[in-house]
Amino acid sequence: MKIFHIICAAVMAATIASCDAHQDFPDTSMKIGDILCTDGKVVRFEEMKAQEKTPIAVVFYVNQKEDIEGTGYAVYLKDIEPCAYSDSIGIKHDTSADLAAFDGNSNTHAIYSTYTSPAAEAVFDMWQYGQSAYIPSVAQLYLLYEVRNKINEYIRKCGGDEIQNNPDECWYWTSTEVKEQETDKAWLFSLASGAIQETPKTQAHKIRPIITLYN
Template identity: 60%
Template sequence: MNKTGKTWVAAAWVLAAALTGCDGHHDMPDTSMKAAHILCAGGETMSYEDCVAQGKEAVAVVFYLNHDENVAGTGYAVYLHDLAPEAFADSLGVAQGTSADLTAHDGNENTFALYDTQDVSSPMAVQVFDMWRYGQSAYVPSVAQMRLLYAAKEYVNPYIEACGGDPLPDDTDDCWYWTSTEVSGQETAKAWLFSMGSGAMQETPKLQAHKVRPIVTLYNEE
């Protein structure tokens, strides 16, 4: 963990000690999921400190808590590592069935649509479907979900690094990722790239190979 992350953790422990040490009263630990909690290989989410203390294998970092009853799940976690650059589609001329909605949190549905389209294959979607081995479904985030991840980058990066992952980049030459959202009106040819360096978007021919940063929807009780 970098200096900022270590300072934050130390401050948290000092505050906890101050609240419990003076009168001997000990509150029950708060086990609810929080942003920057760690998703472990067994499906549990917990603080980084608990993950280390229990010897758990870290898989992803929670970057968003959902309080909208119309959106599936209780939050999202981002995987520790990028996937290698792949094409959105292996040929042009076919709409692959995503919503093309820039405001929808539907990366899971989009990724399945890409995987399930019969007339064209999506190397990107196939790679994501093949990666998960713990019983939950990883997927390529939609544009709206990438915006949430970009907004959370500053506070999740220290935990990604502490867990041995690849921090979300700032470098102009290394910051572009596929989303799972096709470009409305041009679905047969283009999809959206998203910059983790600036939050910008770029409509891009599907045959180009770009990185993917998978996420997962969490269903933990709050």
């Protein structure tokens, strides 16, 4: 019986030692700079190349807050050419008009439902591969602005339109209307400086669509 206990103790010690031994596991957590592919998978750039997947967007934010929907955001590789937020002045598009809200998705749906927004229609027209693009809010574009240089590296590698630093090429529509001027103006955002500018809705400006991730 004593020998049996000694053997059991030796086996347990060996098991504990093997558990404590260092083991390398692949890091599968989503990171800024990962690539969203047309099959809906988010992978490292090297994996995308090795598996010959087709990129569609780059992860620019990984969510760690309970009040933000989804697990993160990805920005599409291409700009949408300049178009108007609204085809006429005098229409309230029922966005939150909240500069701090991460609500581009619901804003874009509200804008689209009025059937008066070339910008929203352009974004809805690009839906494919089950991905629901939308016009980011001011707060969401600020998240992109903060990491634009790192993101540009991957946009460039994937053959997309880099985020411009040129003062004449850096302004994008947000989906956020200007509070108390909702019928006439929405906010433009500079991805070069992080500045915002209230702008008549009938002006034509570029859009950089994003998507909420749920992986």
